[in-house]
Amino acid sequence: MAIAKRTCSSIRWLICVGLLALAPAALAAPYAAEPAPAPGAEPATVGSPGPSSRWRKLLDELQLGGFLGYESDGVAGIAPRVDGEVPFRAILPPLQLSWVGSIGFSHLTRSQDAYGFGVATTANVLKVLPAARLSFALTPQLTLFADTGLGLYYASTTIEDSTPYFGGTSTSSGLGFVTRFGLGAWYQLREKLKVGAALELDPYFGEFDHTTFVMQAGAMFRM
Numbered sequence: 001m002a003i004a005k006r007t008c009s010s011i012r013w014l015i016c017v018g019l020l021a022l023a024p025a026a027l028a029a030p031y032a033a034e035p036a037p038a039p040g041a042e043p044a045t046v047g048s049p050g051p052s053s054r055w056r057k058l059l060d061e062l063q064l065g066g067f068l069g070y071e072s073d074g075v076a077g078i079a080p081r082v083d084g085e086v087p088f089r090a091i092l093p094p095l096q097l098s099w100v101g102s103i104g105f106s107h108l109t110r111s112q113d114a115y116g117f118g119v120a121t122t123a124n125v126l127k128v129l130p131a132a133r134l135s136f137a138l139t140p141q142l143t144l145f146a147d148t149g150l151g152l153y154y155a156s157t158t159i160e161d162s163t164p165y166f167g168g169t170s171t172s173s174g175l176g177f178v179t180r181f182g183l184g185a186w187y188q189l190r191e192k193l194k195v196g197a198a199l200e201l202d203p204y205f206g207e208f209d210h211t212t213f214v215m216q217a218g219a220m221f222r223m
Helices: 002-019 025-030 053-060
Strands: 065-075 075-092 093-113 117-137 142-161 168-188 195-207 212-223
Touching: 053 075, 065 093, 065 142, 065 195, 075 117, 093 142, 093 195, 117 168
Parallel strands: none
Antiparallel strands: 065 075, 065 212, 075 093, 093 117, 117 142, 142 168, 168 195, 195 212
8 A cells, every 4th residue: 555655656656747847947938938128228118018928829839649659678568648838049140049838648568488387577767857948940841850868757567477486577667867859840731730750769767767668659639
């Protein structure tokens, strides 16, 4: 009972962190989008956008969507995730810096058989990861992007060994850090809809000590 309570508490805490993952970007984006006044120019006092118009502009630029991927490193399985993206600032005309907040789940398994006996491993991993995204527009329809981020995960791992006398079932769980290094591309399918694919390397640190490779496809919708 105590383990179940700790598990539920950890998952609730991760979900709260995930909901707050976009908060820094949401606070910064409305102001980052405003150009700095030219030297010697008088500050605008009439018709300046208020907080409500800034937040309206942010909602217009907010993109929601996600990816469905296959994650592998010894253990392997499906890895869906939900993303929210807000633009932060334009670095150069083709380069755009954005903040991305992600909540993902991975169901990973492995089965090893020898001499009629087997060891089955199952890992369920919940990830909350904010990241920075640098996008490069090759054409109005095609955009390349690179992600780097650092977040938290909660992993629950079960190992079932069918070896007589020596086998059994063991379970472990814990929190740790996860990083993301990703490359991908978007294709603007419609005015507010883009589809794409990405490759990722996700090193985990802590209880779930793996470095996984992720292949995924997804879509984003601009509000």
